[in-house]
Amino acid sequence: MNRKDIALGLSLAFMVLAISIVISIEGIGPIIPIDIRGLGASYLWNSYNPWNTTLTSFSLNAVTAIIWDYRGLDTFYETAVLFASIVAILMVLRGYIEVKGLGAKGLSDITKTATKIILPLIVTYGFATAIHGQLTPGGGFQGGAIAVVASSLIIAVLSIEYLYGLGISSSKLMLLRVFGFLGIIATSISLAIIGMLIGVNTYIFQNMAKENSLSMPINFLDTTLAGSIFIFNLFEFIIVFSGLTFALMMLTIREKELRNIDTFVEEYE
Amino acid sequence: MTSSIIPYLVIVYTSILSVFISYLVVKERDLLIATLLMLAQGVSYTLIYYLLMAPDLVITYIPVSVGVVPLLLFLLIKRTERFEK
Numbered sequence: 001m002n003r004k005d006i007a008l009g010l011s012l013a014f015m016v017l018a019i020s021i022v023i024s025i026e027g028i029g030p031i032i033p034i035d036i037r038g039l040g041a042s043y044l045w046n047s048y049n050p051w052n053t054t055l056t057s058f059s060l061n062a063v064t065a066i067i068w069d070y071r072g073l074d075t076f077y078e079t080a081v082l083f084a085s086i087v088a089i090l091m092v093l094r095g096y097i098e099v100k101g102l103g104a105k106g107l108s109d110i111t112k113t114a115t116k117i118i119l120p121l122i123v124t125y126g127f128a129t130a131i132h133g134q135l136t137p138g139g140g141f142q143g144g145a146i147a148v149v150a151s152s153l154i155i156a157v158l159s160i161e162y163l164y165g166l167g168i169s170s171s172k173l174m175l176l177r178v179f180g181f182l183g184i185i186a187t188s189i190s191l192a193i194i195g196m197l198i199g200v201n202t203y204i205f206q207n208m209a210k211e212n213s214l215s216m217p218i219n220f221l222d223t224t225l226a227g228s229i230f231i232f233n234l235f236e237f238i239i240v241f242s243g244l245t246f247a248l249m250m251l252t253i254r255e256k257e258l259r260n261i262d263t264f265v266e267e268y269e
Numbered sequence: 270m271t272s273s274i275i276p277y278l279v280i281v282y283t284s285i286l287s288v289f290i291s292y293l294v295v296k297e298r299d300l301l302i303a304t305l306l307m308l309a310q311g312v313s314y315t316l317i318y319y320l321l322m323a324p325d326l327v328i329t330y331i332p333v334s335v336g337v338v339p340l341l342l343f344l345l346i347k348r349t350e351r352f353e354k
Binding site: 004008011012014015018022129138139142145146148149152155156244248252 | 275289290316341
């Protein structure tokens with residue numbers, strides 16, 4: 001045991017101590033800013049403000065309100081970047097064929113059983129994070145990233161054959177991804193199209209009623225739905241989950257599945 | 270304001286620790302251990318995000334830094350070599 005190990009062990013022990021200090025003494029005690037700039041104050045004031053219906057988005061979580069309403073177009077382009085990067089992976093690996101029954105084993109039985117118990121919990125937690133994005137911290141990307149942990153656990157512990165057995169293939173994931181992307185586009189322009197048809201001024205990415213009276217659904221029973229924010233989060237969850245799962249599947253590709261890739265590339269060239 | 274010095278101290282400590290860990294990650298020859306160290310670095314960043322009032326980032330950063338990135342690196346190490354020459 002050399003000096004490096006001792007230093008590393010000590011510092012990690014101090015990290016555990018730091019985490020426990022934060023949890024025990026401060027509770028949920030993040031550092032609260034003393035002064036808020038004007039921009040931040042206006043977001044905080046308007047993100048859930050039923051008395052100012054032209055500027056509010058009826059979202060209790062101000063961060064989600066900013067991400068999907070006040071700067072929705074930015075987030076749309078971020079989603080498009082994720083979409084394009086997965087397309088790039090597909091371009092490199094064109095000609096890939098899924099082969100089932102190559103006899104991948106995975107880890108031991110104990111690990112497999114424990115993972116099978118955890119999996120539904122992870123997916124449920126991710127989905128809940130996504131659809132409660134307007135109420136609590138989180139949102140579509142966060143929920144999708146949590147749910148991707150489930151598929152990465154499947155690939156690492158239960159092998160990719162289990163994923164095929166669940167009916168998740170790369171072509172289905174591609175379809176799901178395109179469906180999510182089209183859903184976001186359709187949601188963002190739906191009010192604009194309706195406004196065009198009935199002849200009032202509307203905007204792209206319009207959430208709540210502006211000078212016109214068109215608005216997305218505000219409440220579901222007694223919970224705020226924040227209009228398009230809920231729908232965007234749902235579609236973003238689908239995109240992130242299917243896109244990142246697809247990327248993971250591409251990275252665990254087997255050699256026999258790539259047999260056709262050379263001939264395919266030659267044909268293309 | 271007396272008790273609120275603790276989060277600042279924790280932030281200072283975790284940020285120094287993350288720099289220390291990243292030095293170890295670069296120096297480590299066993300790439301598997303380097304990946305595990307990166308995981309610890311991710312946890313320390315998560316604590317900083319949490320204390321600086323960014324719960325959205327915490328929720329994204331935990332699955333990405335603890336779940337997805339180590340898995341990708343493990344897959345990469347499995348395909349290539351574990352020890353750096």
